[in-house]
Amino acid sequence: MRPARRPVRWRLVGLLAPATLLLAGLFLVPLGIMATYSFLSPGLYGGVEWEFYPFNYGRVLGAPLGDVEEFDPVYAAILLRSLRLATITAAVCLVVCYPAAFWVSRLPAPRKNLFLFLVTLPFFANLIIRVYAWMLILRPTGFLNTALDTLGLAAFAPDLMFTEAAVIIGLVYVLLPFMFLPLYAAVEKLDPALLQASADLGATPWRTFVRVVLPLTAPGILGGCVIVFIPAFGNFVVPALLGGAKVMLVGNTIEQQFLAARNWPFGAALAMLVLASILVFMLAVALRAGRANPSVRS
């Protein structure tokens, strides 16, 4: 006996209603308003004037839109710097985590679980405190320089605070677990018999790595890069505390437009550009993943 259709559907509607209201009211509508604001002109004291004004985008993108008058290369440079630092962050995370993932996957079971626990734990530590720890280490009178001083190496003491290097270090530290976990999941699935087979057939270790290990762990690499790149690109806490005014990223610029410059439409346009960049990035990754492994459809 199949139950009547109607009551089942009502239950579904009841279960979906809260999430639908929440996502529509506090997610889609706010994003829609933000998108609308990005095409309006700024009000005198924050807020907007309700008139169509397409030049918010022209200010960042410049010539291609034909709004050369409004174009300010500062913002394009900030956007490019954010893309560059996010790319470097993802690359450094990958290089640090890849061997570590292999190491953990080869440990005997009880120790493996302990180390997985240890790797996951910092993920739950408060973000601001993890950034603060690097302020303690990197500032001119911080741990690094004090330690070098004690060792008699004061001449080599770097002034890393408020540099791009400091921002990259902070981003890498904060986002490491995001890279490690997908990589580990991919490495763990790797069948050791395949490596043995490759070696038995006469492949050098390097060839085995490039032709067998790398393609098989590619989904983990791509996944890790995506979920590191996105928060790194829009990050605002790390550059604010470790980069200061010298290393402005797009996140800080958006904050400034909202809380200091009070140009909300321009801030909204920058946020839309962040979203667009991420969308393009994810599409590129999805296409690449599709081409590398045609059997995978996602």
Next chain:
Amino acid sequence: MKRTTADRVLSAWGAGFLLILYLPVALIFVYSFNSNVVNMMAWEGFTLDWYRSIFGLPTQLAKSENYVESTATLVAAVRNSVVVALFATVVSTAIGTATALALGRHRFALKPLYQALLVLPMIMPDIVLGIALLIFFVGVGVEPGLSTIVAGHCVFLSSYVFVVVSARLAGMTADLEEASADLGASPWVTFKRVTLPQLLPGIAGGALLAFIISMDDLVITYFIAGVDSTTLPLFIYGVLRRGIKPEINAIAMLLLAFSFVVAATGLWLRSRRQ
């Protein structure tokens, strides 16, 4: 198996990896007990005064502008954080669980849309959601405060709860639920007696995760908090923007200890149930 050079390199790399993860946190721990009031990075001696100071207890420290101005602000920030996290956790756990049940136990045309929509708040940069909510709350004329923070947190916390509960639901077969229905139990009794008890570890895990993420959130809160609704991360951010004070080490250690205890409980619960 013989240990090769490659194995040794890997082990060293792994040890280095853990060192990088824990050294910065260990430094805060050590220096939170340093009695040097002039240069906090030069070790002078052991003291608990920084911890006493944040609780407003008498200390050996000379009164100076070096120290956190008011314990009352800190206490208020902690209280705000806990209130927000509790409310946001309860609401988002209910919403996330309901949504997981809807998508995990029903078939409907819009399912892929919901799945995509639920992922978005988690992967979108915090700052974008933060300013979208700011524009929205200002637009509809809601005074920023604890209620706007709770509402904002629910948007992304529900997605996290949904993911955790869905994972648990996917690991359960529908057999027992069908058996219960065949034996004449009403859908509500089946849910209460069969589905819920099995799902509970997932719901508890999702709620713990939501609580930690809510306590941790800085960026979204930053844009939708009012003057009187400073949370603990906002308080620490404000202090750090003005300069580093030794008490921050003590506050950071207490907060870390709290997060680690909650997270360790959650991870332990999960490993025990599996």
